[in-house]
Amino acid sequence: MKKQRISDAVIHRLPRYYRHLDDLHNKGTVRISSSLLGEKMGITASQIRQDLSCFGEFGQQGYGYNVAELRAEIGHILGVENGHRIIVIGAGHLGHALLQNFDFAKVGFQLDTAFDISPELIGTQIRGVTIRSMEELDEYVASYRPDVAVLTVPQNEAQPLAARLIELGIRGFWNFTNVELSTEVPGVFFEDVHFADTLLTLSYRISRS
C-alpha cells in the first residue's frame, strides 16, 4: 500500500465501486475478480487494483475479492459509518423530491430536519422529517451541529446562506443551486450538482454523432 495523496480521479471512482459492489452484493455474488468487476464497470482490472492499493490490500491472490468485505471496506473509506448528520434547506419541488425519494440512510447520512420559508410547509412532515421555519435555522444548527446542508434554495440566496452556515459550523454542502460556492474557510467542502452541465454534455454528444 502506497501512502500518498489520493487523486480526484480515484476519489470520484470510489462511489462507483461502492455502487457496483452493493449491486453485486444484493444479487448474492460472493466473490469477484478485478477483471470481472472491470468488465462490469467498463474500466481495466489494472485500474481497479491500482485504485484499491491506495487504501490497503483487500484481495487475495488466486481468489479475488470478497464482495461483502470489499463493499464494507470502501464504505468505510467513504465514511458511510460515520453517521454524518444532514439538513435540507429549501423544501420546494426539488427539496421535496429529495426528502421524499432520496435514501440518505443508504449512503450513511442521518437526515435530521428540513427548513423552508413557506408558512404552509412549516410544521408539516415529509417521510417523518419535520419542516421548520428558516427563523429557527441558526439556533438549530448551533445546538444540533449537523455536518452537511443540502441547498435547494433560490440561486441568489445560496452564497450568503452558505457563508452563514459555515460560520455556524457546517462543513459540507450538497449544492443544487446553479452557482459555484466557495469559501476561504479550510475544511469546508462543496459538491455542486449542476444539472445543466450534464444535459449540455448530452447535447454536445448527440450534436456530433
Added chain:
Amino acid sequence: MKKQRISDAVIHRLPRYYRHLDDLHNKGTVRISSSLLGEKMGITASQIRQDLSCFGEFGQQGYGYNVAELRAEIGHILGVENGHRIIVIGAGHLGHALLQNFDFAKVGFQLDTAFDISPELIGTQIRGVTIRSMEELDEYVASYRPDVAVLTVPQNEAQPLAARLIELGIRGFWNFTNVELSTEVPGVFFEDVHFADTLLTLSYRISRS
C-alpha cells in the same frame, strides 16, 4: 487549431465555460482574458487556451476574448442552437421538480411533453407541459421523434424502457434512476445523474479533514 479527438476532460469543461461566460455576460462584462477567466474558474489560463484551441481561434492577441462571442461559440459547440427536443418520462416528485424548475430552453432544449402512469396526473399540465399516459408513449415518440428522454421512473423500469425508446429512435438519455444504462446501438448516449455519488464524495472529504 488542432484537429483531433476531443478528450472527455475537455468535453466536461465546456458546460462550465459556458456557464461562467453566461454569468459574465449577464453581468455586462464585455471582454475577458484567459488568465482572468481561469482565476474565476480555478483553472490555468493555459488550460483554457489549450481547450479552446481544439475548436478554433476565438480570441485576439493583446485583447483576450469577447464574452458574448465566446459564449455563443461554446454554445454552438455544445449544440444549444440545435433545438433538440426532449420529453420527460415519470412525473413523480423528481420529474415534477424538473418540469417545474429546470430551464430546458436555457440549454437549448425544447421540452415537448411528459408521461406518467398515474391517472390523476394524466391530462394535467405543469408550466404548460401536458402530462400524457404512458400508453401513448410509443405512438408519440414514433411520430414526433424527440431526441432525448429524461428518465425519472422507478429503477427497475429504466433499462427496459430505455431499450424500448432506443428502438423508437431516441438518441440521448438524461437518466436520473440509479442504474447505469447501456446499449449496443451506436450513436446513443447516456448521462447518468447519480445523486448518491456526489454525496458520497462529500462524505469522503468531510470524513478525513
Added chain:
DNA sequence: TAGATTGTTAATCGATTAACAATC
C-alpha cells in the same frame, strides 16, 4: 500441485502547464 489473481513496479500514454513567437 496447477491455475488464478493479487499488489506493485515499470512503461506508456495523455493531459496539464510552461514558454514564447506572433500580433493585435
Added chain:
DNA sequence: TAGATTGTTAATCGATTAACAATC
C-alpha cells in the same frame, strides 16, 4: 509604438495500463 495576450509547440507531470513475481 509598447504592453498585453493570444495560439501553439515543447516540457512536465500525473494517471492509466502492462507486466510479473508472489502466493493463495
